[in-house]
Amino acid sequence: MARLRRHCEGQRRRLDQALALLQALPAAVIGTDREGVVRFLNERGEAMSGFAAADADGRGIAALLAVYQDGVAVDAGEQMRDCLLREAVTEAARGAVLLRRGDNKRIDIQYSCAPMEDGAVMLLHDVSARRGAEARLEFIAHHDTLTGLPNRLHFQLRFEHGIAYAKRHRCLLALLFLDIDRFKGINDSLGHDVGDQVLVEFARRVQQCVRKVDTVARQGGDEFIVLLTELRTAEDGERVAEKIARALAAPFIIGEYSLAVAASVGVAIYPDDDDDIDALLEKADLAMYAAKRRARGTSLRYAAGMQTQSYSHALLETDLRSALELEQFVLHYQPRLDLKEQRVTGVKALMRWKHPQLGLVMPLDFLPILEESALILPVGAWVMASAVAQARRWIELGQPLTVSINLSARQFYQTDIARNFGAILEAAGVAGSCIELEIAAGILIDRNQNCEAILRQFKQLGMRISIGDFGSGEAPLHYLKRFPADVVKIEKSFIDDLRRHDGGSLEQGAMVRAIVAMAHTLKMRVVAGGVETADQLAQLVAMECDEAFGFYLSRAVAPAEIEGLIKRSQDWLGLSWNV
Known part of the structure; x- marks a missing residue:
């Protein structure tokens, strides 16, 4: 009799230890019978599902969990039964989301099901923080940290999609190349903090001049590029360039300073001016420099003569290095x-x-x-x-x-x-x-x-x-x-x-x-x-x-x-x- 008592006490201790371990796990643990009826729910399971363990006991797991995979509702009970049928551990692909009962809070999850002798167990991990960090890293990789605009890599992807759309629907694209006139003088005289604020305000004004289907990106330094999609005529792109130039004409109020800021804008049209992305960008750049030479703060459409008339910035700088010595x-x-x-x-x-x-x-x-x-x-x-x-x-x-x-x-x-x-x-x-x-x-x-x-x-x-x-x-x-x-x-x-x-x-x-x-x-x-x-x-x-x-x-x-x-x-x- 004493031996049986000791055996039962040992079993109870082991059960208590197992329950304590399940409570301590950094995941929601939900145990069901073979019909998918909930029989166990740890504290994390309570927090993630929105149900107390006592209220969850006896409910079907589908009623407990509102799970979505890539926006499509997933039947959690069906997932458990499939696991038992296969007698194998199943894991959800990335992108699963749980909507908590009661407040509909969105929780990014990663879950798996494992068969057991008299039922199954589901483990759900809250990966919201990790996915948020991944999303932030993804944003940083494709956006400019100062202005929040797409960077050159992201712009390249948008450009490729835009050209594919233009080919399918037989419409035009416009590429605008913007360069802030005399921006270096602002940095040198007022400091980089003021210069950064000018860039942020510049980006905001340009964005206000375009549609949601268009893209404004920072090329680097004081250079910006704009992709205008779904255009019917080349003149549509030129009008937007003029609109941007006008929007930038109003003084920039930065702290105590009222600054006169202007930008020269070059315009190149796909496929009229070129059908290659790099060539189109180069031609918009040439048009921008031609606009700058003509009158700062204006816009100009690319013309064939600019290719031969323009001498590249890099070549000019190279020649300037020897110009003084050569008198x-x-x-x-x-x-x-x-x-x-x-x-x-x-x-x-x-x-x-x-x-x-x-x-x-x-x-x-x-x-x-x-x-x-x-x-x-x-x-x-x-x-x-x-x-x-x-x-x-x-x-x-x-x-x-x-x-x-x-x-x-x-x-x-x-x-x-x-x-x-x-x-x-x-x-x-x-x-x-x-x-x-x-x-x-x-x-x-x-x-x-x-x-x-x-x-x-x-x-x-x-x-x-x-x-x-x-x-x-x-x-x-x-x-x-x-x-x-x-x-x-x-x-x-x-x-x-x-x-x-x-x-x-x-x-x-x-x-x-x-x-x-x-x-x-x-x-x-x-x-x-x-x-x-x-x-x-x-x-x-x-x-x-x-x-x-x-x-x-x-x-x-x-x-x-x-x-x-x-x-x-x-x-x-x-x-x-x-x-």
């Missing part, structure tokens, strides 16, 4: 007219590149490449030395002129920039007052850099400081007072809007007058660039602007022609000076 750079000078004295008192130095194959290349086509690389530093030093040497020659000819030179952000923040400029001036025997450094307003509002200290070093050399493109939205008016500047150069768009018969001229004229008045109050001179008509010149004279330059007065010319313009000073008297 292919030259400086031309655009005369600046003193509007009170009606004579040339200064010039603006503008670089040209005598390319052996392309001929005379304008700055718009190569300066961005220089500024993206460290090449701008040695080339910038050459510009300074050449301009100072030319200033020296004009002094010797008895025609002293103030030479204005542009400084990029990379140059401005170069270590020992003021000391290097001082050495150039000293070697040439030229006073610093003969040189005016033009620095974009956006560069001077970077609070992470000691801009004022750098400007004061230039001032100690006697150089004049000009704040360029003032009024562009990147710098508030109080910056005029903050920095030790001598000259304000008005943003060209304000000059463009000075039209006598334009309905908006009064408002724009008021802006120019306000800048002139404020600058004069602070004892600063005002320069207007981009003067192209007699009407603009007359209005600037009436507003008491100090200096002007532009095509109406003269294009940029070689140094010898500047000397001729000075000698023919009477030519300036024939210009229209009155409103």
